[in-house]
Amino acid sequence: MKTAIYPGSFDPVTLGHLDVIERASALFDRLIVVVMHNQTKKPMFTAEERAALLRRVTGHLPNVEIDCFDGLLAAYAAERGACTIVKGLRAVSDFEYEFQMALANRKLNPDVDTTFLMTSAEYMYLSSSVVKDIAAHGGSIRDFVSPEIETEILKRMRKED
Numbered sequence: 001m002k003t004a005i006y007p008g009s010f011d012p013v014t015l016g017h018l019d020v021i022e023r024a025s026a027l028f029d030r031l032i033v034v035v036m037h038n039q040t041k042k043p044m045f046t047a048e049e050r051a052a053l054l055r056r057v058t059g060h061l062p063n064v065e066i067d068c069f070d071g072l073l074a075a076y077a078a079e080r081g082a083c084t085i086v087k088g089l090r091a092v093s094d095f096e097y098e099f100q101m102a103l104a105n106r107k108l109n110p111d112v113d114t115t116f117l118m119t120s121a122e123y124m125y126l127s128s129s130v131v132k133d134i135a136a137h138g139g140s141i142r143d144f145v146s147p148e149i150e151t152e153i154l155k156r157m158r159k160e161d
């Protein structure tokens with residue numbers, strides 16, 4: 001059974017992430033989407049909340065599992081027996097960073113490779129921060145996130161006011 005893991009901070013999951021999840025889930029027997037800690041970021045949602053949101057939007061994909069992990073990605077991949085890490089590439093600007101991460105992860109765990117999927121053109125400019133910024137300034141995020149995620153972002157922003 002070929003297991004892939006798709007890591008990220010997913011704060012929150014966007015339609016761009018969902019696009020990668022749907023395409024990766026068709027390529028592998030099992031896809032584990034893992035909510036991880038990115039030490040450079042201060043998230044809006046806790047890891048458990050982010051995982052719960054991911055579960056809500058991936059319920060239609062039976063071979064997708066959602067998990068949380070706070071540690072090294074390479075160690076997590078070994079623990080779960082994954083053959084590859086899936087990452088989405090949005091633009092050439094993503095490449096250098098992703099290339100560095102892929103090589104570092106392979107050095108840490110030679111049994112795990114990285115598979116890059118090109119993000120669909122309509123989501124090339126998207127990121128979780130862009131979505132939160134648009135919402136914070138009163139713009140519509142309907143085209144960027146699922147309706148249930150939109151509701152949760154707006155609820156959280158009202159609470160923080």
Ligand code: COA
Pocket residue numbers: 007008009010011014015016017020036037038039041071072073074088089090100101102104105119123126127128129130
């Ligand atoms: N559609 C929409 N947005 C996308 C996207 C896509 N297909 N692909 C990426 N993005 C967005 C993300 O939402 C994120 O937005 P944000 O910066 O506004 O939060 C941004 O692009 C960057 O994504 P990514 O580079 O995947 O960062 P991340 O924070 O989501 O995930 C980890 C980074 C968690 C995978 C990384 O920090 C990690 O591996 N941590 C574990 C510790 C470790 O092992 N470190 C050593 C690694 S060598």
